[in-house]
Amino acid sequence: MTLRPPVILHVGPWGLCGVDEAGRGPLAGPVMAAAVMLDPAQPIDGLRDSKKLSAAARERLAGEIRLRAAAWCVAEASVAEIDRLNILHATMLAMQRAVAGLGRAPDEVWVDGNRCPDWAWRSQAVVKGDDKVAAIAAASILAKTVRDQFMGTLHDEYPAYGFARHMGYGTAAHLAALQEHGACPQHRRSFGPVKLVLDQATLF
Template identity: 65%
Template sequence: MAAQPDLFDPREEGGLVAGIDEAGRGPLAGPVYAAAVILDPARPIEGLDDSKKLSAGRREHLASLIRERALSWAVAHASVEEIERLNILHATMLAMQRACLELSRTPALILVDGNRLPKGLPCRARALVGGDAREPAISAASILAKTARDACCLELHARYPHYAFDQHKGYGTALHLARLAEFGPCPEHRRGFAPVRRLL
């Protein structure tokens, strides 16, 4: 569902705001992850930013602070099977919905990175294009989603070491495409994505 303009901000009255972001829409393999975060104004975290702008070490450091200081946070995913069945957009929306519904506290407003909103959210919501660089709660969610997916890719590497998931994290790099051509798809490859589909 497309987002509508909405200037409501419950923080002006002490209400809670959650940020939601995803990681892993573009890769050729593995689940898509999403995170939801309600930051604590009394325990600010310096250096929050779009996870793509941060080094891996910085992301891990901030992820630890977010888990320690946030009022509530949750990470969820949609599986490769769900990506195949629903398509990547709807699977991403499902992961976002799951993350939000797993929060231990219900916010008054949810801010979602991008231009679309998941269905079934428990309160008002607003989409923010570029929100992962503009809204600290979304930045925090971006960091948790990215670090969770990177950890998943390390697990995939342990199971399928010849694909080098630890290096490309599932994205369609030259290395990944070369390994795909050499070994063919593994069960974690997204068969609906063209570079994988061409090898079936």
């Protein structure tokens, strides 16, 4: 049997803050962003892109990150802000809030993706950074677990949509529920499938 080699992520300079988001694509719920500054004296094994981890592994690592990181913060942009600003600008806003909420100023901020918010911190965008940079991977895990928890709560409030299963993404089951029940207050009205349902409702 061939064993997979361990995933070794770049640690980055001291004072580095990693930033990532969760929830840009769904039709419902806020977009979350996390900012994490890791403590080099307390390394965390197993960090990688949250999408490549099981739910159990993400939860375990999220607990370790909260306990052992030098600083961390998770922030959001609401559905109303997404509809008002558009999803890109709302994501940038959530990232700004996350870094501002750290309680300490990072020396440098590395953001997953191909662009950074317009902010005062020295920063760079890192494409696929959540699988290359430990601090970004940690931010990916925190953003994903917090958003999943929120969508579970939303499922309890609006069980007809199945939010706990698809986390608000446009699955066939979610689209069918939208057609049957219409949009709830946590649906993004500026997103095409939701807008289509709302437009259809006005015809009757």
